Amino acid sequence: xxxxxxxxxxxxxxxxxxxxxxxxxxxxxxxxxxxxxxxxxxxxxxxxxxxxx
Numbered sequence: 031x032x033x034x035x036x037x038x039x040x041x042x043x044x045x046x047x048x049x050x051x052x053x054x055x056x057x058x059x060x061x062x063x064x065x066x067x068x069x070x071x072x073x074x075x076x077x078x079x080x081x082x083x
Contacts (some may be wrong), residue, residue: 037071
């Protein structure tokens with residue numbers, strides 16, 4: 031499980047406890063959107079948010 035950060039135009043979304051399989055599916059679906067530019071999606075494993083973002 032890991033953390034996904036999505037940068038889409040002027041928005042940033044953080045999703046925690048996401049599997050690598052789900053992340054790869056998100057990236058694939060994002061590239062297939064014909065109506066918008068693809069967002070930048072990053073997945074990292076074992077990030078500690080103990081001290082905040």
